[in-house]
Amino acid sequence: MKPLSASVKALLDLTSSPDALSRIATGLRLDGGRGPRHPDVAPAADPRRDADLAERGWLEREGFAHASAVADPAVCVALVREIEALRAVELPAVFVYAFDEPWALAAEARKRISALVGHDYRLVDDVWAWHVPPASRGWPPHRGISDVRLAREAPELINVWVALSDVTADRACMYAVSLADDPGYPDALGRVDAPLAAARALPAPAGDALFWNANVLHWGGRCSERASGPRVSCSFSLSRVDAAKHVPDASLVAAFEMDLTARMDLLARMVLVYGGDQADVSDVVREWATITHGLTTRFSAS
Numbered sequence: 001m002k003p004l005s006a007s008v009k010a011l012l013d014l015t016s017s018p019d020a021l022s023r024i025a026t027g028l029r030l031d032g033g034r035g036p037r038h039p040d041v042a043p044a045a046d047p048r049r050d051a052d053l054a055e056r057g058w059l060e061r062e063g064f065a066h067a068s069a070v071a072d073p074a075v076c077v078a079l080v081r082e083i084e085a086l087r088a089v090e091l092p093a094v095f096v097y098a099f100d101e102p103w104a105l106a107a108e109a110r111k112r113i114s115a116l117v118g119h120d121y122r123l124v125d126d127v128w129a130w131h132v133p134p135a136s137r138g139w140p141p142h143r144g145i146s147d148v149r150l151a152r153e154a155p156e157l158i159n160v161w162v163a164l165s166d167v168t169a170d171r172a173c174m175y176a177v178s179l180a181d182d183p184g185y186p187d188a189l190g191r192v193d194a195p196l197a198a199a200r201a202l203p204a205p206a207g208d209a210l211f212w213n214a215n216v217l218h219w220g221g222r223c224s225e226r227a228s229g230p231r232v233s234c235s236f237s238l239s240r241v242d243a244a245k246h247v248p249d250a251s252l253v254a255a256f257e258m259d260l261t262a263r264m265d266l267l268a269r270m271v272l273v274y275g276g277d278q279a280d281v282s283d284v285v286r287e288w289a290t291i292t293h294g295l296t297t298r299f300s301a302s
Contacts, residue, residue, distance in 0.1 A: 064212035138220010
């Protein structure tokens with residue numbers, strides 16, 4: 001198929017057409033606010049409660065934790081397949097957030113993590129998706145937030161990362177540094193260095209989620225040339241409802257109430273924030289993001 005990011009005009013036309021997008025990712029839904037609402041209800045009881053309660057302790061002690069089977073295997077397979085379809089036409093993996101399924105996954109994970117932590121969290125406008133092929137690597141060491149010290153027991157901002165493919169140690173798995181072993185925590189959060197011995201590899205099977213206090217130093221590993229395939233994953237962030245003042249730059253999102261225009265406006269902002277040096281974000285996509293964000297800002301101000 002011919003790349004659909006060949007020109008800014010072609011990309012602007014594509015991202016305003018649900019039908020055109022649906023012809024690329026044929027296995028995903030794109031109701032874009034036209035379908036039934038998915039109410040944001042209070043967390044429900046979960047049969048994995050005991051395991052999750054143990055993870056609550058790790059979140060407080062180390063700053064990161066693990067939630068198993070957050071995403072259905074069939075959903076993971078569909079998302080990997082359609083991210084591959086996006087990449088085949090030179091669109092970035094994050095464009096998968098134009099569709100409903102990543103948001104449904106995020107909504108379910110939000111409920112699960114809210115119950116696990118014991119506080120109510122909401123999705124904020126901070127998402128990304130990765131397709132890391134063999135011989136490539138994930139993002140370098142960084143923190144989700146470095147200008148505010150967050151609570152240990154129930155962080156005001158939590159970053160959530162979901163493995164859509166099996167993510168083994170040689171397939172660009174995540175690494176994190178326990179808060180107890182981090183020389184930059186809590187008084188020098190601008191530091192992104194730590195002893196090699198402090199790095200913890202966090203492999204995860206497809207469907208599992210890793211989540212961490214946004215102060216945690218973390219990064220994506222290298223995908224070995226021997227790896228069986230790319231590392232495919234997605235992420236989003238959760239803000240504790242009673243602590244919005246700690247993340248003033250984040251806005252709550254109601255994904256199933258956003259039409260396609262609103263979703264693409266959000267993705268344009270994400271490309272401008274995160275896409276500067278990403279291999280799957282072309283110059284055309286960056287220019288599209290600049291124009292789209294500029295138009296949104298202009299019309300919002302008028």
